[in-house]
Amino acid sequence: MEPVRSGCFCAFILFLAVRLRAADCAKVIVGDPFKIPISCEPGRLLRDLGDDGTREIATGQSGQWKVSREEDRDRIKIDSSNIVFTHTLYTDGGIYELTCSTSGTKETIQLEVVVASEKSVTQGDKVTLPCYFKTIRGTGLPGWWERNGNETPADRLTVSTDWITTGDLSLTIDGAQPEDSGDYFCYTQDGKRSGNPAAVRLTVTEKKSHQIISSTAAPGNIFTWVLAAILLVLIVALLYLWCCKLRNDRVKL
Known part of the structure; x- marks a missing residue:
C-alpha cells in the first residue's frame, strides 16, 4: 500500500x-x-x-x-x-x-x-478513545480521526460537537466490531498538532458463542429462579396449613 x-x-x-x-x-x-x-x-x-x-x-x-x-x-x-x-x-x-x-x-x-494509549473491549461494547487538544477561547483548527491511514467513517462513530470549546475530541464507537481494531490518530487540519494521547491502539475481541448463549440465556435463568422461589413459598404455605389442620383435628378428638 x-x-x-x-x-x-x-x-x-x-x-x-x-x-x-x-x-x-x-x-x-x-x-x-x-x-x-x-x-x-x-x-x-x-x-x-x-x-x-x-x-x-x-x-x-x-x-x-x-x-x-x-x-x-x-x-x-x-x-x-x-x-x-x-x-x-x-x-x-x-x-x-x-x-x-x-x-x-x-x-x-x-x-x-x-506513545499510544491502549484500549481493549469485547465485540458489541461501546468504547471511547481519548483525545484532547489545548484550545484558546473556543478557537482552533478543525480536527478529525484516522484509522490505519484512512479517515474514519461516520457510521457508529461520534465526537462532541463542541470539542473546540472543551478541547475534548474523544471518539466514541457504539457497538465495536473486530474490524474496528487498529491504530487511531487524532489531529488538526494542518497536521502539525497531535492530540493527547497522540494515538490509541484499539483491540476488539470477538464475542465467543458461549458468551452469546450465556448473555441471551440470562433473562431466562432469572425467570426460572423467580418461579422456583414462588413454588417454594407455596409449598411451605401448604405444609403450614396442613400442619394446622392436623393440629385442629387432634384437638377435636
Whole structure:
C-alpha cells in the first residue's frame, strides 16, 4: 500500500511498517517496525542531531548496505531494499537524510515517534478513545480521526460537537466490531498538532458463542429462579396449613 504524502504535510502513516519517500513526515507508534527504502547505492543514511551535527546510521557501498554503529545492529536491520528499525524507540524521532553518492540526490524523512494509549473491549461494547487538544477561547483548527491511514467513517462513530470549546475530541464507537481494531490518530487540519494521547491502539475481541448463549440465556435463568422461589413459598404455605389442620383435628378428638 502506498504511503500518504502531501509535500511537507505530516501524513499520519499507521502501517506496522511505514514506507517513505522524499520530504515525508511520518508518525509511528513506539515499539512498531519502521522501514526506510534504500533507493540507491552507494549512499549514506544520516540522522540530523541539530547543534551536535549528524550521526551515521547506515552506509551502502560495493553492493552492500550495513548498519554503522555496533550498538544499533540488534534492532536496525538491512534487507534487500530497506533499512528496517525492527523496534522503534521513542528517541528515534528526528530528521533523517538518505544521500545517494552517484546522483547526489537526497531524501529527507522527518520521523515522529509517539506513545499510544491502549484500549481493549469485547465485540458489541461501546468504547471511547481519548483525545484532547489545548484550545484558546473556543478557537482552533478543525480536527478529525484516522484509522490505519484512512479517515474514519461516520457510521457508529461520534465526537462532541463542541470539542473546540472543551478541547475534548474523544471518539466514541457504539457497538465495536473486530474490524474496528487498529491504530487511531487524532489531529488538526494542518497536521502539525497531535492530540493527547497522540494515538490509541484499539483491540476488539470477538464475542465467543458461549458468551452469546450465556448473555441471551440470562433473562431466562432469572425467570426460572423467580418461579422456583414462588413454588417454594407455596409449598411451605401448604405444609403450614396442613400442619394446622392436623393440629385442629387432634384437638377435636
